[in-house]
Amino acid sequence: MAEFPNVETELMAKSVQELSQKAESKTLLENFMYDVSDGESMNAPVPLLEIPVVDIGLLSCPSASVEEMQKMQSALSSCGYIQVINHGMESSFLDKVREVQKQFFQLPEAEKKIYSKEVNGIQGYGHDHRILSKHASLNWADRLFLIVYPEHGRNLKFWPKNPKAFREVIEEYTEKLGLLTEVIFKAMAKSLNLEEDSFLKQNGEKATMSARFNYYPPCPRPEAVLGVKPHQDASTITYIVQDNELESLQVLKDNQWFKVSIDPHAILLNVGNQVEIMSNGIFKSPLHRVVTNSERERCSLAIFCFPDPEKEIGPVDKLVTESNPRLYKTIKDYVGNHFQRIQQAKTPIEAAKI
Ligand SMILES: O=C(O)CCC(=O)C(=O)O
Numbered sequence: 324m325a326e327f328p329n330v331e332t333e334l335m336a337k338s339v340q341e342l343s344q345k346a347e348s349k350t351l352l353e354n355f356m357y358d359v360s361d362g363e364s365m366n367a368p369v370p371l372l373e374i375p376v377v378d379i380g381l382l383s384c385p386s387a388s389v390e391e392m393q394k395m396q397s398a399l400s401s402c403g404y405i406q407v408i409n410h411g412m413e414s415s416f417l418d419k420v421r422e423v424q425k426q427f428f429q430l431p432e433a434e435k436k437i438y439s440k441e442v443n444g445i446q447g448y449g450h451d452h453r454i455l456s457k458h459a460s461l462n463w464a465d466r467l468f469l470i471v472y473p474e475h476g477r478n479l480k481f482w483p484k485n486p487k488a489f490r491e492v493i494e495e496y497t498e499k500l501g502l503l504t505e506v507i508f509k510a511m512a513k514s515l516n517l518e519e520d521s522f523l524k525q526n527g528e529k530a531t532m533s534a535r536f537n538y539y540p541p542c543p544r545p546e547a548v549l550g551v552k553p554h555q556d557a558s559t560i561t562y563i564v565q566d567n568e569l570e571s572l573q574v575l576k577d578n579q580w581f582k583v584s585i586d587p588h589a590i591l592l593n594v595g596n597q598v599e600i601m602s603n604g605i606f607k608s609p610l611h612r613v614v615t616n617s618e619r620e621r622c623s624l625a626i627f628c629f630p631d632p633e634k635e636i637g638p639v640d641k642l643v644t645e646s647n648p649r650l651y652k653t654i655k656d657y658v659g660n661h662f663q664r665i666q667q668a669k670t671p672i673e674a675a676k677i
Pocket residue numbers: 535537551556563565572611613622623625
């Protein structure tokens with residue numbers, strides 16, 4: 324009897340990393356091929372977008388730098404990305420974050436599978452299955468998904484014990500990001516001439532953070548397969564620690580794909596759907612994707628910030644004016660209803676529009 328009765332079972336049982344070692348299997352690979360009608364090649368060269376570097380130290384003092392504030396405002400209103408520096412973490416610490424992630428994905432498959440997601444669970448190790456459409460192509464990525472904040476939301480059974488430093492490093496990283504988030508939310512509000520707690524109030528006391536550790540194995544068909552298909556994040560904001568060398572993350576701006584520039588000392592930040600809603604569309608939540616590479620693997624760590632699921636979010640009153648009418652409805656638990664929304668509209672944020 325064959326080990327796997329059909330392709331679907333094999334896809335479910337194996338990691339993308341394991342599948343990448345069976346690259347000759349055309350039927351397996353077909354499940355990852357991205358359907359493009361215009362024949363676009365996924366790994367065609369695209370121009371580089373230099374993401375504006377924002378010094379958070381200049382935003383957090385009472386006499387915040389107007390220039391820095393404007394720089395942040397204008398970047399978040401156009402490409403939706405900033406590179407955050409002076410974030411209170413040493414570069415050597417960010418290297419540790421990269422290192423524990425890499426070490427986890429280098430473990431033998433059997434050890435990683437100890438942390439496998441459970442059926443219908445969201446936390447744990449695994450890759451995408453076909454939840455939405457039988458025909459949708461799959462992302463070329465293995466992932467470890469963990470709720471990292473608040474502490475009582477953590478389920479430690481999914482937290483790797485190997486490498487030993489994993490938990491300590493990720494806990495410290497999360498704690499530092501919590502402090503940074505407060506500063507950033509205040510600065511975002513001030514940059515729009517709002518009371519500094521305008522966004523924080525909506526975020527609520529019970530805001531949460533989730534971590535998605537992405538691992539992209541080398542891919543035999545980079546022209547046809549994406550690491551992550553084009554999407555916007557459902558978060559308020561997302562922090563990314565990405566690979567130091569591979570410029571695989573791309574953003575759509577003015578209808579054209581650009582490579583997102585890398586700054587190894589910075590933390591990359593992008594606007595998610597929920598800050599776009601709170602800002603009544605002033606801050607843009609960018610459409611982004613990740614391309615694959617035939618020779619090299621890549622890791623990235625995305626931390627998604629979410630508001631208290633019990634709290635309603637919507638455009639801040641002061642941003643709704645005669646010349647800027649209200650664009651979005653008031654909504655609750657945007658993430659909980661995310662998948663439902665994907666099915667309702669072209670993109671989840673479309674369904675939140677008035
Ligand atoms: O790999 C990256 O750089 C970005 C990943 C991403 O967009 C995501 O996990 O939502």
